[in-house]
Amino acid sequence: MGEVEQGIGADELQLATRNHGMPLEALRYDLTPAGLHYVLIHYDVPDAQPAWRLEVGGAVRSPLLLSLEDLRSRPRTTIPVTLECAGNGRALLEPRPISQPWLLEAVGTAEWTGTSLAGVLEEAGPTGGAVEVLFTGADRGIEGGEEQDYARSLPLAEALRPEVLLAYEMNGAPLPPQHGFPLRLVVPGWYGMAHVKWLRTLTVLTEPFEGYQQARGYRVRTEPDEPGEPVTRVLPRSLMIPPGIPDFMTRIRYVESGRVVLHGRAWSGLGAVTKVEVSWDGGWGWHEATLEAAVGAFAWRGWRFEWDAPQGEFELLCRATDESGAVQPLHPRWNVGGYRNNAVQRVRVVAR
Amino acid sequence: MGEVEQGIGADELQLATRNHGMPLEALRYDLTPAGLHYVLIHYDVPDAQPAWRLEVGGAVRSPLLLSLEDLRSRPRTTIPVTLECAGNGRALLEPRPISQPWLLEAVGTAEWTGTSLAGVLEEAGPTGGAVEVLFTGADRGIEGGEEQDYARSLPLAEALRPEVLLAYEMNGAPLPPQHGFPLRLVVPGWYGMAHVKWLRTLTVLTEPFEGYQQARGYRVRTEPDEPGEPVTRVLPRSLMIPPGIPDFMTRIRYVESGRVVLHGRAWSGLGAVTKVEVSWDGGWGWHEATLEAAVGAFAWRGWRFEWDAPQGEFELLCRATDESGAVQPLHPRWNVGGYRNNAVQRVRVVAR
Numbered sequence: 001m002g003e004v005e006q007g008i009g010a011d012e013l014q015l016a017t018r019n020h021g022m023p024l025e026a027l028r029y030d031l032t033p034a035g036l037h038y039v040l041i042h043y044d045v046p047d048a049q050p051a052w053r054l055e056v057g058g059a060v061r062s063p064l065l066l067s068l069e070d071l072r073s074r075p076r077t078t079i080p081v082t083l084e085c086a087g088n089g090r091a092l093l094e095p096r097p098i099s100q101p102w103l104l105e106a107v108g109t110a111e112w113t114g115t116s117l118a119g120v121l122e123e124a125g126p127t128g129g130a131v132e133v134l135f136t137g138a139d140r141g142i143e144g145g146e147e148q149d150y151a152r153s154l155p156l157a158e159a160l161r162p163e164v165l166l167a168y169e170m171n172g173a174p175l176p177p178q179h180g181f182p183l184r185l186v187v188p189g190w191y192g193m194a195h196v197k198w199l200r201t202l203t204v205l206t207e208p209f210e211g212y213q214q215a216r217g218y219r220v221r222t223e224p225d226e227p228g229e230p231v232t233r234v235l236p237r238s239l240m241i242p243p244g245i246p247d248f249m250t251r252i253r254y255v256e257s258g259r260v261v262l263h264g265r266a267w268s269g270l271g272a273v274t275k276v277e278v279s280w281d282g283g284w285g286w287h288e289a290t291l292e293a294a295v296g297a298f299a300w301r302g303w304r305f306e307w308d309a310p311q312g313e314f315e316l317l318c319r320a321t322d323e324s325g326a327v328q329p330l331h332p333r334w335n336v337g338g339y340r341n342n343a344v345q346r347v348r349v350v351a352r
Numbered sequence: 353m354g355e356v357e358q359g360i361g362a363d364e365l366q367l368a369t370r371n372h373g374m375p376l377e378a379l380r381y382d383l384t385p386a387g388l389h390y391v392l393i394h395y396d397v398p399d400a401q402p403a404w405r406l407e408v409g410g411a412v413r414s415p416l417l418l419s420l421e422d423l424r425s426r427p428r429t430t431i432p433v434t435l436e437c438a439g440n441g442r443a444l445l446e447p448r449p450i451s452q453p454w455l456l457e458a459v460g461t462a463e464w465t466g467t468s469l470a471g472v473l474e475e476a477g478p479t480g481g482a483v484e485v486l487f488t489g490a491d492r493g494i495e496g497g498e499e500q501d502y503a504r505s506l507p508l509a510e511a512l513r514p515e516v517l518l519a520y521e522m523n524g525a526p527l528p529p530q531h532g533f534p535l536r537l538v539v540p541g542w543y544g545m546a547h548v549k550w551l552r553t554l555t556v557l558t559e560p561f562e563g564y565q566q567a568r569g570y571r572v573r574t575e576p577d578e579p580g581e582p583v584t585r586v587l588p589r590s591l592m593i594p595p596g597i598p599d600f601m602t603r604i605r606y607v608e609s610g611r612v613v614l615h616g617r618a619w620s621g622l623g624a625v626t627k628v629e630v631s632w633d634g635g636w637g638w639h640e641a642t643l644e645a646a647v648g649a650f651a652w653r654g655w656r657f658e659w660d661a662p663q664g665e666f667e668l669l670c671r672a673t674d675e676s677g678a679v680q681p682l683h684p685r686w687n688v689g690g691y692r693n694n695a696v697q698r699v700r701v702v703a704r
Binding site: 015 | 372391597601
């Protein structure tokens, strides 16, 4: 699992007890059951408003005001999507960026049902100078000294991708409050910050959005005062179900020596996963796992590897490669905000 | 919220990212929606076994082997129950006992549906010397150096209380995996450790159970080597929905000065909550809140208080009193395992 070098502080603990990851044994499910999917809430889960409507405005010819019934009566699509927080792996960086202290569990896969964002935008009719669509949610708070509603934009071309959804169901049920009831954005392939929850307004913009969550948060920087690169698509990652049984406190795993079937999942927002490999000698020797079919074009795929475990103590590693050629690094690439750390998983195992 | 004095270590963080509390704004719901209810898993969420049966044995005249269908065809009861982890508040103790580092959010209320444990026990027919019933779950791990399935017992008289359930539904749906699918015990009024999940066997005992989770875990001790008192019923607690909006990192709350409606919940396993009070001067002056009807005999009750907030910085406190006369203390009572810390909640608020 790697080590956390400095103690976690009070602010980080407050975030860690509110937000939650997916216990890694839940990698066994193709679709993550309700309550096991990761959740990251910037401010508070807002109280649902009976008078809720989605406002579609800005640089459009026909502003729209849509009820949930209006949205449900539009063409309906269901897509399984693997969603991962851009801060997954943050607590394994040294020095550790101070924010939600994820280890490796900020992930989940759900079937999202909704209507195409492109369909709604086409009906509203962006005007000539449109460059982005801004998505504003109902959760309000203070971050970086700015009072704000959580808001993020997408370039118009991304917003018009056919698989981008205005989603009102998760795994066949209305969205749970913590996943964005009544409506959220789903942007397959992008990290979680793009999938704005508790959506209230879509605003077509003629200039790029410069709000906190776009221009200051979710940027990859090596120095605090540089503009940095925006966080966008999910880098490849593979995780295994920790084998055997755990020690309660250390989470070190105990297995019987001999045949140990390792099972995990791998995904990437850059393209299909083409290879998963396992190592038990610190990453010198890599052994290719058998890949299973992907749960969907934008969802994880399973993998299996039969490990003939000698007696002893091991650190099991796994890494994914995707069709873009991207491969998980052995060691993290540090950045100020602690984003996109897709370094290989390390699982401590004692074979008895 | 109080302060965490020493940094949280790697082992505690691994537990904090697996287990999760209820974000306190979810106190607004009478019944906690799926995925917002707290979860504490000692080892792993076990994989559900299609051949699962509940074995009822030990000191009984008629051992039973019951399928889920057998259990569902027995008399059915639904009870709303407020469930709280015995370790809630642990991370606010100094020095901090090392285990799951809860602040105050390890709670939730659900409607549990199942069949009476007493009915099943009566059918099995405990023999003359029976003193306890042992409940063994399917989650296996190592704790305190012992390899074990999670197991806890109840005195026979507690096990025969009519409201103790073998529960197969939570809020009207089959149990989610992390809440004990296919079957768990529900012991209204007791802390969470008694509500054994993933139940496999009920064993009627003629001697008290001395396993790890009974004789070593879940004991209130002031010295590590004393036997200590068993943790049993939930002490009174009140929590408020943090008012206004939060700062992302510090979770300090910002409200407009003037009328601020505070809303919260209070519960106790010792008897009905009879009073909730609010303070904003460090616990010198207490102001009585208006109580709402309880959600059930074993579930929390709402409370409201209209605070006329002057401009300034405050620490809001609330405390509950129950019909046994128990009242929440201003400061924690430390113990080795960090159990039953029901000291008052403290919420930092800036009124602008």
